[in-house]
Amino acid sequence: MAPDATIDLARAAPGVPEDVLAAALAEAAPALASHAHTPGYHPYGLPGLRAAVAERFTRRGLPTVxxxxxxxxxxxxxxxxxxxxxxxxxxxxxxxxPSYPNALEALRRARMRTVPVPVTEDGWDIAALVSALGRAAPRLTYLIPDFHNPTGLLMPAPDRARVLHAAAGSGTWLVVDETLAELALDVPAPTPFAACGAPGETGQVITVGSMSKSHWGGLRIGWLRAPARLVTELAGQRIVTDVGGSVVDQLLALALLSRGPELPGARLRRLREQRAALTGALAAHFPAWTWRQPPGGLSLWVDLGEPVAPDLAARAREHGVRIEAGSCFAADPGVFEQRLRMPFTLPPDTLREAVRRMASAAADRLPPAGTDRGPRWVV
Ligand SMILES: Cc1ncc(COP(=O)(O)O)c(C=O)c1O
Structure with a gap:
């Protein structure tokens, strides 16, 4: 890293080892020949990749076709x-x-009215969630039960069953975002949420997944799992948005998935090392800050003890660290100003340097300069 390069802590997204990507590309290339003479449009996705994703769900405990x-x-x-x-x-x-900012923004742009339910350091307020499902009659419920972004928490199995029961009773579409499910650092990988309900309670569950965090965001490959009839309707919706995804990207994704758990295993080891480097640096430079170490995921949800995160984030930018205050993860404005989400997706030395720069930023008494930063860009 160049000494004056900005360190990006706004995006909790790891890169992929070059050799892994190169090997997968080499493996995928011959398969292109069988597609070259076809139109190449697959609104549902490549059959082979759909089968591989279905097989992964089945292997993880949720039979899927x-x-x-x-x-x-x-x-x-x-x-x-x-x-x-x-x-x-x-x-x-x-x-x-808090929740994933781009999902919250998508709901706002769809002009939906959001009904927030708290996730605290102790986990989900399940009573509040169950009550909101009954009271608000929501059209849609969006949850991140696996290593929740930004807290890293994992929803316990009995809570999952209660949520599924309440959601089925309310008639809501339950979108379960399992993007981070494979990032199990200290616990076994969770079984899919939809496998935790009683028969007949999962007909309105839509499970969303992705290779962005387990492999690489640059692939732009994700999926949803839903009742087959709904998948057909969603494929129709997809046709009017982008017609279909890239065949090349999907073949690459298939090659990466066919390598089995080997890549995530190496990634998990690296993430644990990076998490240790980050917590060590934070303890050394910011002894008053607290956090609960999450069992997985990609970040710490750090409590600064006072609502200074927006100011510190602005100062940090002037010291070469890009980070967003916790308020960016809030469903309602004006909360989580005492929080920072700190990802551990960069190498240990870079994380130590980022914390050192943030300590300089915190010690800086000059007011942060106002800058026009363009659209917010957090993942
Ligand atoms: C919970 C959650 N959902 C979705 C996404 C976006 O994933 P993708 O890159 O597959 O669109 C992210 C990325 O950070 C995320 O944390």
Whole structure:
């Protein structure tokens, strides 16, 4: 890293080892020949990739057939397809607060009314969630139960069953975002959420997944799992948005998935090392800050003890660290100003340098300069 290069802590997204990508590309290239003479449009996704994703769900404990899978250009694309098909302005959506900012923004842009339910350091307020499902009659509920972004928390199995029961009773579409499911650092990887319900309670569950965090965001490959008839309708929705995804990207994704768990295993080891480097640096430079170490995921949800995160984030930018305050993850404005989400997706030395720069920023008494930063860009 160049000494004066900005360190990006706004995006919790790891890169991919070059050799892994190169090997997968070499493996995928010959398969292109069988596609070259076809139109190359696959609104549902490549049959082989749908089958591979279905097989992964089945292996993880949720029997799935390819007809239940739609391949998308990432998890965010899957969510926007669902919103476009199933939701309308003024309808209510139950969301966690904090939650993934781009999902919250997609709901806002769909002009839905969000009903936030708290996720605290102790986990989901399940009573509040169950009550919101009953009270608000939401059209859609969006949850990240696996290593939740930004807290890293994992929803316990009994809570999952309660949520599924309440969601089935309310008639809501339940979008379960499992983008981070494979990032199990200290616990076994969770079984899919939809496998935790009683028979008959999962007909309105739409599971969203992605290769962005387990492999690489640059692939732009994700999926959704839903009842086959809904997948057909969502494929229709997809045709009017981008017609279909890239065959080349999907062949590459298939090559990466066919390598089995080997890549995520190496990634998990690296993430644990990086997490240790980050927590060590934070303890050394910011002894008053606290956090609960999450069992997985890509970030720490750090409590600064006072609502200074927006100011510190602005100062940090002047010291070469890009980071967003916790308020960016809030469903309602004006909360989480005492929080920072700190990803551990960069190499240990870079993370130590980032924390050192943030300590200089915190010690800097000059007011931060106002800058026009363009659109917010967080993942
Ligand atoms: C919970 C969650 N969902 C979705 C996404 C976006 O995933 P994708 O790159 O597959 O669109 C992210 C990325 O950070 C995320 O954290």
């Amino acid at each position: 390819p007809e239940q899978i739609l391949i998308t250009s990432g998890a965010q694309h899957a969510l926007t397809l669902v919103l476009g098909l199933l939701c309308g302005p003024g309808e209510r959506s139950v969301v966690e607060s």
